[in-house]
Amino acid sequence: MNTIICGLQWGDEGKGKIVDYLTETADVVARGQGGNNAGHTVIANDTKYILHLVPSGILWEGKKCIIGNGVVMDPVGLCKEITNLEEAGIPVQPDKLLISDRAHVVLSYHRELDAAREAALGKNKIGTTKRGIGPTYADKANRNGLRLADMLCEATARELIGIRLAEANDTLAKHDLPTFTVDQVWEDVAPAIERLRPHVTNTIPALHKAWKDGKTILFEGAQGSFLDVDFGTYPFVTSSNTTAGGACTGSGLPPTAIERVVGVCKAYTTRVGSGPFITENDDISDYFHARGMEFGATTGRPRRCGWLDMVLIRYACMVNGVTDLAVTILDGLDERESLQVCVAYDIDGERHDFPPANRAAWDKAQPIYEELPGWQSDTTGARSWDDLPENAKAYLTRLGELAGAPVTYIGNGPEREQTIVVSK
Known part of the structure; x- marks a missing residue:
């Protein structure tokens, strides 16, 4: 399929x-x-x-x-x-x-513009990777971006880069960041464009x-x-x-x-960067970091960690039209005696089953937890649903009920064979 x-x-x-x-x-x-x-x-x-x-x-x-x-x-x-x-x-x-x-191209000035935006936001920074992604998408929406098709012709590329640099350099100069010439931008990317041309x-x-x-x-x-x-x-x-x-x-x-x-979620919740995180928990974060787990693959930054937030997953299943759930790193919870699952938010005394749009509401939201028993046994060797501890199966079953989608795949370790397929 x-x-x-x-x-x-x-x-x-x-x-x-x-x-x-x-x-x-x-x-x-x-x-x-x-x-x-x-x-x-x-x-x-x-x-x-x-x-x-x-x-x-x-x-x-x-x-x-x-x-x-x-x-x-x-x-x-x-x-x-x-x-x-x-x-x-x-x-x-x-x-x-x-x-x-038709793919838009990230160029050297996009990365500097990313840094400029984060610096301007100060304590309200987004926490981007500063890889130039946001500015490139902004150029795309503003209709002044460069696509790969443009980059295949040097004359076209230089002309379009020059047009974009007129504004980009002005922004960078205001933040005391390096500005660029057309030659610098083109010479930085030209060898890569030539290598990628056959693709x-x-x-x-x-x-x-x-x-x-x-x-x-x-x-x-x-x-x-x-x-x-x-x-x-x-x-x-x-x-x-x-x-x-x-x-x-x-x-x-x-x-x-x-x-x-197929919607993929961890058996708990993590986040990198700024922004609300209702179930964030210092104990859970310390638990994973002490085991050398939960550091970003792109940035290396320690991830923020917390209990499983089913308010998020329930909504994400609706938006994505999830037909099958894949739950990963189940083994990360193997040592926990009890588990908390957030089933709703309390915002000003009202129960909310879905995440709010209002920014202020995120600051007020408190998790409503349901407690489930842990299994305190090693799941990494399990190769089928029947191999899992009863409490692990109960946890996954409850997750599927709250999400409104069945758990079909379970990750219980990093290797390919550490993937359990649940028959329907």
Whole structure:
């Protein structure tokens, strides 16, 4: 089935592992949004890979990978990623990785503009990765961005860069940040553009041909639903649609081609960067950090950690049309004696089953918890539902009930084989 995989929290849910697991039965793996601000960690054949732009399907033989039009692509960063893969023995041929000629390009001044915006926000900063993602999407919306198709012709690229720099340099100078010349920007990116040229094409016909030929297409979402620019904890969000709909607009494949949406969440909740986090808990954060867990794959920053927030997941399942849940890092809770699950928010004495839009309401929200017993036993060796402790099964069953979607996949360790499929 053609499947979209999306995160149901604030990213870092373990989507890379689920994508890697489901890729075995896929023919095409596509990305439709985000940029190299996202990091997908996959462990295959005892080797750890961290992928930022390249779809996880690159680790499998015979799979076609597509970076769609909705992705904002840093050519220099992508070339580094390709080099790392090839040095690890993973070939990245032009017929294996296709890049949309409509994808917008992250350039050197976008990264500085990102830093300028964060500095201007002060204590209200978003907590971006400063990879230039937001400014590139802003240029796209303002209709003064550069797409890969523009970059393939040096004269066109230089002309468009010059037009954009007139405004960008003014902003950078006001923040005492470096300004750029057209030569600097072009010379920084030109070698990468030339290396990527054989991969650049109109990817939409390739996707439609795969669909019409009955091939299985897997859409690899980046980040999470609550970083979505429309549905997330605005303004502490990314600049794209990270929900299931973004896979269609970011690739050119219509919604009628999608047959399944797998929503991925951790067995608890984490967040990197600023913004509300109702179930954040210092004890849980210390617990994971002391074990060397929960540090960002892209930034290395320690993640904020807390109890499972089903208010978020319930809403994300609705927005994404989730048909199947994938719950990852169940083993992270193996040692806990009891578990708290947030089932609603209390805001000024009123119960809320869904997250608010009002910014002030987030500051007032208090979690309403339901307590469940822990299992205090090692789940990493489980290979089936029946192998799990009874309390772990009860926890997962309750999660599915509260989410309104069945738990189909369970991650109980980083390896591919540490994935339990629950039969329906």
